[in-house]
Amino acid sequence: MKFLKFAAAAVIAASTATTALAADYSLRFQSSDPAGNPNFELQQAWAARVGVLTNDRVNVEMLPVGTIVQHTETQDAVAAGIIDGHITDTSYFTGKDAAFGLIANPVGAYGSPSEMLNFMEYGGGKQLMNELLNPYGLQFIGATTPGLEAFISKVPLDGVDDLKGVKMRAPEGLVQNVFAAAGAAPVNLPGSEVFTALDKGVIDAADYTVFSTNHQQGMHAVAGHPVYPGFHSMPLVEVSMNKATWDSMPADIQAIMEMSVRDFARDMTAQLSMRDAVAVAEAIADPNITVHNWSAEERAKFRAIARSQWEKVAEKSENAKRVYAVLSAYLKEQGLLAQ
Numbered sequence: 001m002k003f004l005k006f007a008a009a010a011v012i013a014a015s016t017a018t019t020a021l022a023a024d025y026s027l028r029f030q031s032s033d034p035a036g037n038p039n040f041e042l043q044q045a046w047a048a049r050v051g052v053l054t055n056d057r058v059n060v061e062m063l064p065v066g067t068i069v070q071h072t073e074t075q076d077a078v079a080a081g082i083i084d085g086h087i088t089d090t091s092y093f094t095g096k097d098a099a100f101g102l103i104a105n106p107v108g109a110y111g112s113p114s115e116m117l118n119f120m121e122y123g124g125g126k127q128l129m130n131e132l133l134n135p136y137g138l139q140f141i142g143a144t145t146p147g148l149e150a151f152i153s154k155v156p157l158d159g160v161d162d163l164k165g166v167k168m169r170a171p172e173g174l175v176q177n178v179f180a181a182a183g184a185a186p187v188n189l190p191g192s193e194v195f196t197a198l199d200k201g202v203i204d205a206a207d208y209t210v211f212s213t214n215h216q217q218g219m220h221a222v223a224g225h226p227v228y229p230g231f232h233s234m235p236l237v238e239v240s241m242n243k244a245t246w247d248s249m250p251a252d253i254q255a256i257m258e259m260s261v262r263d264f265a266r267d268m269t270a271q272l273s274m275r276d277a278v279a280v281a282e283a284i285a286d287p288n289i290t291v292h293n294w295s296a297e298e299r300a301k302f303r304a305i306a307r308s309q310w311e312k313v314a315e316k317s318e319n320a321k322r323v324y325a326v327l328s329a330y331l332k333e334q335g336l337l338a339q
Helices: 002-022 038-053 071-080 098-104 113-122 125-136 174-181 191-199 211-216 243-248 251-285 296-314 318-333
Strands: 025-031 058-063 085-089 138-144 151-153 167-169 185-187 205-207 237-242
Touching: 025 038, 025 237, 038 058, 038 251, 058 251, 071 085, 071 138, 071 237, 098 125, 098 296, 098 318, 113 125, 113 138, 113 251, 125 138, 125 237, 125 318, 138 243, 138 251, 174 185, 174 296, 191 205, 211 251, 237 243, 237 251, 296 318
Parallel strands: 025 058, 025 085, 167 185, 167 205
Antiparallel strands: 085 237, 138 237, 151 205
16 A cells, blocks of 8 residues: 555656646746837747747746736736736836836946946846845846937937037936936926927927837927937846746756847847838938937046936945946946046
């Protein structure tokens, strides 16, 4: 009888092990983007690729914004196991720690997606993200970004001095503070009101999104002096998941997940950059639009102004101080920030 019990237990154990190997990591990730958005479509492609790369040992269901919880609630939902992971803008959680806002969008820091992705992968950014997220029960897998945002303007902007007195839409927080320090007059406006506000002359310029989206939405028809490539904002989009689930995964699956996000970042930045290139060519061909490109010297001036605001954020928490130190060291090493 004992033998039969042990035999039955062995069969059950073997069956469980086989099931685990077969793939049983069925994960629900929620995005901060809506269904149909180009970013969300790329996220769905990433989810499908994870299944292929793991030979179906991991199945990721990608959910659009608001499916289970609001976009500002996903961090808590991942920690509680309500969802398994999220792909989202890290700055949504600035209220918990100023460090999230600083690492998510150090306004003026980067001139290209590769500069940010190199910081995350090789400059200490990934370690910082896990220092920030692990205490909340999340594991940072990797980063991506839609790219450096262009700038919409009705007036010519060729450098920092041209920003003085310009009434512009900018999000609250670090973005507004940096532009105010540069001499602009930032105002609060939801994204849905940007076009109308530009058209009616309520504002002269706006921080909004990437060039191709601006162009597609007709922004350049009412504001014919866009700045491209942008000089200010590039959001960090994190791919993170429940830490306990991550810790339960074998090392090979963890490595595949990390590799898949690096590949996803290349997909996102390359494809959105290609769309931008097409839109820029259309804009240049339009006699009513003049595309402005700031010189390296003007970008450096703006970064120096932004740095003074990073320092203020760094005083808000010990984590923010650490982010500021590591980020500044990386930018100096790469010749992007004066010593």
